[in-house]
Amino acid sequence: MSSRSGRAREYETSDQLPGRSASPPAPEFSETEAEGLIFYHMDLYGSKERFDIFPEEPSGQVDRSLGDTRRESTLNSEKFQCSQEAGYDLEKEVAELARMYGLDEDREKELELLGGHLETVESKWPPAHAEKAGSQGSVHNASKSSSPVKDQSQTTKQQGLPSEASQDGDQSKARVEDEAESHTWSREGLSSGGMSDEWSSQPVSEEEEAADVFCCTCKMPIRAFDKLFGEHKDHEVAQLPxxxxxxxxxxxxxxxxxxxxxxxxxxxxxxxxxxxxxxxxxxxxxxxxxxxxxxxxxxxxxxxxxxxxxxxxxxxxxxxxxxxxxxxxxxxxxxxxxxxxxxxxxxxxxxxxxxxxxxxxxxxxxxxxxxxKEVHLELSTLPDFEERVIDFSEVEQLMNSINTIPAPCAPVINPQAPNTATGTSLRVCWGLFSDDTVECYQLCYKPVSTERHSDEQAEHTLKVKETYCTITNLLPNTQYEFWVSAVNVSGISPPSERAVYVTAPSPPTIKTKKIRSCENAALVCWESRDINPVDSYTVELSKLTDEENGEITESIVGIPNCEVLIHLQPTQSYRICVRALNLGGSSERSEPVLIHTTGTYFCLNEDTAHPLLAILDDGFTIACDELENPECDLPVYDNSFTRCIGILGSLIPFPGKHYWEVEVEEDTEYRIGVAFENTPRHGYLGANNSSWCMRHIITPSRHKYEFLHSGMTPDIRITVPPKRIGILLDYKNCKLSFFNADIAQHLYTFSSQFQHYVHPCFALETPGILRIHTGIATPPWTALP
Missing domain, CATH: 1.20.5 (Single alpha-helices involved in coiled-coils or other helix-helix interfaces)
Known part of the structure; x- marks a missing residue:
């Protein structure tokens, strides 16, 4: 507004309007007249206030307003005539005046407020009306807003020029008519949110071009202006795209x-x-x-x-x-x-x-x-013929057979669909690809045998009304041969081709004693309960938490063998089940097993135990009552130790660190450590290059501890006899360490290249017991510098 006021003051001091000849100098107004002079801001965009040029005034100022109106009308007529005589551009003058008083800036602000939608409305005005309204608005704005124009009109009136005075009435009348016409078009076109009658008769495609939003209430495209100010103001709209x-x-x-x-x-x-x-x-x-x-x-x-x-x-x-x-x-x-x-x-x-x-x-x-001689006077035969009954049974049978359909054709049995069988039942389907009428079907089946006398297998026959049948009481993972015939009153059809179906397998049995696990993996083994092989196995895992009830969280499918290495998360508990699969379907879940990933878990391999070594009920305590027993009837396996009273644990096939502990008695002599699978069974642990052991023996003078590998031991003296020995196997760093777990004391570390995975090994040299503790998290004090 500061630029606008400056320009107004500058223009007020000028002697003439742009594009016009100089006029006689206007006399100075009195103080009263200067106070009554009003500047009007014109709305060039068709608002209702555009035509309310003079605001309502008190009755005391009516005469002055009328005088201003006459002077303004005279000035407009002068400008129009002068512009025609001088040949100057009226539109240029209007644009100059609008720029001078900042009307273009107001227009930009209003466009920002309305989101540019009024510009769309203006673009749809009829050219004639738009030009007329724009030119009239500019002229009125100039006459209404410019104080020099008013001054000149008042001066002209005071001077009483005859040419201008004679035209004052006609020009004022024409101006009022133009304003009335423009005002009427504006009210009908803009204030109602629509177009004039003339413009509404334009093609519908032009109206659709103006639509830029979609009214969800009326289900029609509308203009954004109608949403802001029209009849769709309270409706829900959406972007047109x-x-x-x-x-x-x-x-x-x-x-x-x-x-x-x-x-x-x-x-x-x-x-x-x-x-x-x-x-x-x-x-x-x-x-x-x-x-x-x-x-x-x-x-x-x-x-x-x-x-x-x-x-x-x-x-x-x-x-x-x-x-x-x-x-x-x-x-x-x-x-x-x-x-x-x-x-x-x-x-x-x-x-x-x-x-x-x-x-x-x-x-x-x-x-x-x-x-x-006797004379026979009776007739030898009667003249009547005997009553003959014609047998029409064959004819009746033929006549009745006219309404009887022929015997049906052979059905077609379908091959087995996947996952349609259980361990004890099968669903067999077939079809009859003809129009024969069938009363029932005769389904026959028998087990498939690879033996020579397979025909001697017992056949079973069922009568079925439908084209499918579920057979129960079958053997798991067993192949059965099926064929079917169709039956009606005329007879039985030939049998179909034979199809082989197989029942689902039995649930596998997980070998609990052969499960091995560590902090991030587990090796699960199982065995099949069926004679026939299966296609694959599926392992299902469920993580046990306080919030969940052990729902299946992961499944490992397509396992060809009876073992799998599963990657798990540390410090978690899992319930694991196994299913066997073949073409018929999946077996039921096996009995679940629990696996905890808090530490390394392994079992003792009974096949490697010396006959004098006993494994107690908990499965992790070994005992030896006597060193010699000539009447020993314990079983001796090919893989058993024969000289060393020892036993191997199950293989630890997981990379990384593994920790377990052995609880010993102070007066028991023992050997504990690790060994390869091929360590000699007729020798002692630690006496060869395939085993690493800590040995405890009691001498008359002290408890002696040896760390044996290939029979060699360093000279190490342990002052505090350990009662709980911790063993740390580090595959990555190729180290085997022993600790006194009670006092967190490092005893000795083997540094050796483990070419293969190893087994934990244990042996007793005097009667006693060893208690093995697995599933223990690796203590932090086992970290060596």
Whole structure:
């Protein structure tokens, strides 16, 4: 504002306006008139206050305001005429005045406040209205804000120039009309947050270009100006690019769903086409079936007809032959009767008595002989034919078979799917790739045997309604052979091809006594309980904490052998389980074991123990009652010590430092240290180059301690007999150190290259016991300079 005031004062002292000829000097105002002079800050951006040129004043100042209005109107008309006469640029003058009074600075501040959104609105004004409003606003601003202009208008009015006075009324009227038009357009266009009627008739694409935010409430793009001042003021909006991305993503999702539906409908349409073709094929096959069965039925009926007709003709022939024979016999009998009757009548007519008597005797004999014959007067056969029952059972069977489908085709058994079996059950699936009707399936299976007499294995048969079956009570990790047949009323189909399925393995058994661990690793060993080999093993770890209940935190899969080296975190407790896997699936978890990574943990290898050496129940205490026992019946292994009453611990296969302690009795002679796997079993520990030992022996004069390797020992005297000996094995630095753990005293250190991993070793030379303590964190005092 300081620059603006300076420029105003500078301009007030000037004699003329830029671009105009010099005017007569204006008379000085009175003090009262100077106090009534008001400077107005014009808003060039279409606000409502732009047209309120004169603020409301008290009634006492109305006359002065009217006079100022007339003078201002006269000045404007003068400027307009002079500008046309002199040919100067009015817009240039307006820009100069705006720069002089700092109006461009106000515009920049308002643009910063509104975030540049008003500039977008201004860019959408119609060119004619924008130019008109801008030019009018600039003229009014100049007439309203410039005190020299007012001074000149007042001076002109006082001088009473006739040319300006005659045009005062017309120019004031034109100015008021222009202001009214501009004011109306501003109210309709800006204050309502929209455009004028003329501008609203522009194409929709131009309105969309103006939108730079998205109204989430109305679901439409809007201008930021409408969010700040318009009808969307209280609505939730989002950035247009993010809204576009969101809508694109939603459209993409819907398109994906449509594509899925299209794929489904295409698959369904394809299936319908297949069904259509199947219906046609089934119709043709059924038609052929009907025709074949009807032809068979007609053929059977014709055959029955011929047979019955032939039998009926044979019966007729037999009847006629019997009747004809009876008729012939009856005729012969009649003929004989007639002949005898005629002969008898002739005999009665004979007059010669002698001749009559001769002939009568003969006739009487003939008549007696003839009458003795029996005459059959009954019919030999009846004229009626017997009732014949036609057997239509075969025809009925043929007729009934027309509605019966043929025997089904052979099913197709599926190969075993992964992870579909347990240790005692299998899920078998098959399919029937035909349109045959099936009432049930007949599933058969038997174990697969590699022996020659595998056919002698017992077969099991199940009847199943579905195309799948779960078989239980099976042996773990065992292969079974399956085949299936389809059954309906017409018969049973041929069997399917045979498929081999395998059950899941049995849970492995972790060898607890062979587990070795240190502060950052563990070696876990197990054995399979099945005869058949498995594909791989999986080790599952769960870290035990106070907050958790031992849920599985890590799984190591694809282990081919029965042991694995696991990297762990120090000072933690783990629960470890093992599963066996094959094609059928995974076995149940093995019995869990606990592993603590507080220190090195190893076990004693019983196979290496001397027969006189006993391992107590805790597994870490060894004892020897007597040095010689001729009646010893203890087992002797090939790997056992035979001369030294000793034993090896399990191998320590972990790099780094390892620490354990041995608790000894003061009057016990012993050897403790480390040894290679191939250390001789028939010798003494420390007497060869494959073992390093601390030896304690009791002499008449003192307790003697020796540190042996290849039979050599340095001359070291220990004044305080240790009762708890600490042993530190450092693979990295190739050192083996011994300590008196009770008083943290370093006893001796071997420096030797360990070409292989070593075993802890222990031996007794007199009856006594040794207690071994493992899983102990390495004490800080074991660090040697």
């Amino acid at each position: 993010s809204a576009v991305e969101s809508e694109k993503e939603e459209i993409h999702k819907n398109m994906c769903k449509l594509e899925e539906q299209i794929a489904q409908m295409e698959n369904f349409a394809s299936h319908l086409e297949e069904i259509f073709i199947t219906v046609e094929e089934n119709f043709g096959r059924q038609e052929q079936n009907f025709e074949a069965h009807y032809n068979d039925a007609v053929q059977v009926l014709a055959q029955k007809y011929e047979e019955q007709l032939e039998a009926l003709g044979e019966e007729k022939r037999q009847k006629l032959e019997a009747l004809y024979g009876q008729l012939v016999s009856c005729g012969e009998h009649l003929d004989t009767c007639k002949e005898l009757t005629d002969a008898t009548q002739e005999l009665f007519l004979e007059n010669n008595k002698a001749s009559f008597m001769k002939a009568a005797v003969t006739m009487v004999d003939r008549l007696e002989e003839f009458l003795k």
